[in-house]
Amino acid sequence: MSPQSVALNRFGYGIRAGESASTDPKADLLRQLEQFDPRPGPLTARPDTSGEAGALLRIIREGRRERASDPSYSMEDGAAATSEARTGRSARAQQLAGLPPEYRAKLREAFGRYRKDAATRVRVTVASSTPFAERLVHFWSNHFSVSTGKPGTPFEVGNHEFNAIRPRLTGTFADMLKAAVLSPAMLLYLDQFQSIGPNSTFGQGQARRARGNGRRRGLNENLAREVLELHTLGVDGGYSQADVTGLARALTGWTIPNLARIARFAEDKPGGAAFVAVAHERGTRRVLGKSYPDTGADQAIAILDDLAAHPSTARFIATKLARHFTTDDPPQSLIARLERDFSRTGGDLGSLARTLVNAPETWEGEATKFRTPIEWFTSVLRFTGAERLDDNRITGALRQLGQAPWSAPSPAGFDDVADAWAGPDALLRRVELAERIARNVPSDAVLARADAAFPGSLSNATRTWLSRAESGSQALGLLLVAPEMMRR
C-alpha cells in the first residue's frame, strides 16, 4: 500500500466522501491526535443515565421477591432479552411479552438507550476528521470490553466508551485502566457490583440473617480475574489464584449507585460508580507479592496503579496494539518498540500512538489485516456518504454483519484476527448489504473515487471489473466488497 493509503485505511476508517488524501500522511496522523475531540456535539447531548441500571435491578429484585414461590418464573428471562445486540426483534418481543409492565418498560428504555448510543458512536466515526483517533477509541474500548448481555448494562455501555475511554485517549494507561474498570458498565458486566467482603459489616449481617438458607452473599472474583488476565498482565503475565482473590477482596465495596438496600450507605465516586464502605473487606491485601494497607476504596486503586506499571502489562498492551496496526502476527520489532515506549513513559498513551505513527513497521507490507464488520461498515458509510440511516438501520446492519457495538461474546472483547471474521457467511452478508447500500446513494465517478480512496493502491482486477459494471450503482456495490475494502 502507498503511505497515503496506509494512513487512510490502516490507521483511519477510509476516505470520507468529498475529501482527498493528505499530501503528508504522517503529519496528518499526528495532527489527528492533537485535534481529537473527546466530546463532540452528539455526545454532549446524552442524558444522565447514572441511576437507571440501579432502578432496573430494583425492579428485578422486587419481582423476584414477589414471585419467589413460583420457581418456573424467572425475572432473568428479561435479562436475556437485554442482549439486544444478538437478538432478533421477534425473539425479543416474545421474551418481553411475559414480563411485568414496569419491568418491560424499563427494559425497552434500556434497549432504546443502547440503540441510540451505538448509532451515535457510528455517526461520530463516520463524520470524524480524526478517524485515527476514533480507531484508537475503539481499540481501547474493546480492550476494556463491556457488553449488553447483563441486566442494566445497555444503559451504561455507551457511557463507558464516551466517558471512561474518550477523555483519556492520550492520557496515561493507569488513568484509563482505573476509569474503565471502576465504571458502572464494567462493575455491572463482571458482577463486581454485588461482590461483598465476607467479613465486612454488611457481609456479617447478611451471614447472620441468611444462616441456614444458603442465601449468604459474599465475594465474586469475576472482575478481579479479568483485570489481571485481560486488562493488564495477560494470561501468562505471572499472577496466581491468590492474586485474583486478593484483588477481588480489595475491590469489594465498589458498586453502582441506586441499588436497593445499600444505596443509603453509598458514597458517590467519579465516573458514576459508588463505594459502600460497609461492604468492603477491611484489612491489608497482598497482590503480586506487595502489601496494600487498609485504605478502603483507595486500596483497589493502588493495586490498579501497580498493575498498570507492571512489565507484563507493557508487553501485553504492546502486542495487542501492534497486532491491531499491522498483521495478525505482528513484527517482534514493533512489539519491542511499543513495549519500550510504554515502560519509558509510564504508559503514556499519546506517546504510544505517536510511536505507532513513527514506526517503520506500520507503513510496510500489503493490506492483509481483514476488516472487522464494524470497520468495514464504517468505511462503507464514510465512502458513500450514507449518513441518513436511522438508528435501527445502523444497529440492525451491524447485528446482521455479526458485530453490534459493545456486544462482544466474552470479556476478552472482539477478536482482532482474520480467522474470527473472514468466514464464508460473513462475506456473503457484506455482499448483500453492499448491493443494497449502493442502490440508495449517489454512484457517479466510482472509479475516480476508488483511486482517491486507495491512492496508488487500486489493483488492476478491481479497476477492470469496476469499469465493466453495467451501472454506476453496480460499480459502487462491487467497490464496497472489493479486496481493497476488505483488508487494510
Added chain:
Amino acid sequence: MTLTTFNRRSLLAGSLALGASSLAAPRMAFARAAGERNLLFVLLRGAMDGMAMLAPLGDPDYAALRSAALPDYEGATRIDPIFALHPAFTEVGSAYAAGEALFVHATATSYRERSHFDGQDLLESGAATPNSLREGWLNRLVALMSEGETPRALAIAPTMPLALRGNAPASNYAPSALPEASADFMDRVAKLYAEDDQLAGLYAKALETRAMATDDGLRNLRDAAKAGELAASLMREADGARIAMIELGGWDTHANQRGAFARPARQLDTLLGAYAKAMGPAWGDTLVLVATEFGRTARYNGTGGTDHGTASATLVMGGAVRGKRVIADWPGLAQSALYEGRDLKPTTALESVLAGAAAEHFGIDPARAMASLFPGRADTALSGLIRT
C-alpha cells in the same frame, strides 16, 4: 433470478449454472452414500457447570456445598444412585431413558488454569497448550475421514469457530435477515475475487452452503428449537454436512446461578430435542457431543453463583450411542477431594471422550484419532461409547 430458486439437488446435479466462475475454486465433493454417520459437536461457551447439569445428590458432601440448589432437584429424576439430572433437561432425560444418551462426569481437558479464552482455545484447537495451534480438532477429523472423498463440514454460526478452522474445507452458515443480492451482482463479485485466493475461497464456500439451506424463515439462531431444526436440515440428507458444530453461550454463571443456569439449560435441551426429532431416520446414525471448556467451583460463591473451576460433565447423545449410563470415576466432594480445595477434581480426560466417541463412530483407529485430534496427551481414547 436469485439464489432461492436453486435448491440443493439442482445445485448438486450441476444442471443450473451459477455462472462458471462462481464456483471457480475447487468444489467440495459432497456426494456420500446414504446412511453415512453424522457428528454434531455442541460447544458450550462460558464453562457449563457439570454439577448443575448432573447434580451428585447422592454424594454426602453435596448438600453442604450447595444447599441453595437443592430445591431445583426436588422431584428430579435420579438417573443413577448418585446423580440427578437438572429438570430443565426433559428432552435429554427422555433420550437417556431411551438408551440414546450417556454422561461422562468429572471430565476436563488437560488445561488446568481458569481462563475461558485459553480453555476454549485448547478445547477447540485440540492442542495441549493454549494459543499454540491455529486449526481445530474437528477440522483434523474431517481430514482423517477424507481418504477418498472429503465429507462436508459446517459451522452453524455467523463466524467460523476455531474447532473447524484448518486445511480441510469447511463452511459456515447462519440465518440472515438481509435481502439476498441479485444473481448478476453475485456473479460479478465472483469474477472480482477470481485472483484473490482468500476471498475467492470464502465466497465459493458461502455460495454452496447458502444453496443448501432452504428458506427457513429464520432470522437468527436465538430460537433454540428452530436452530436445532436448521442443523438437522443441513445434515440429514445423504448429501448434507457429515460434521457440524453449533455453539451456545450463557454458561458463565457467576451470580444467581439457579435462574442463570436454567435458562441456557432449557435452550440446550430444546435445541437437542428439536434436532433429534428433525433428523428423522438419520438420528440412528448420529452422534452428538456436548462439551464445555471447564467446570465451576464446587461451592456456591458469595453471590449465589459459581466461579471458574476445573472438571465438568460431558453429554454424549444420539441414536448411535450406547446410552443410559453415567460414566464416572467419581472423585467425591470432601474438602480434601476437591481440586485445589475448590473445584470438582477431573478423573476423565475430555479429549479421550471426544476422540474415543468420534473414532468409534466413524470407524477410525482410536490411537490414531487421539494422536491426530489431541496431540501430546498421554490419555487413551475411551471405548464402548458407540454401538458398532
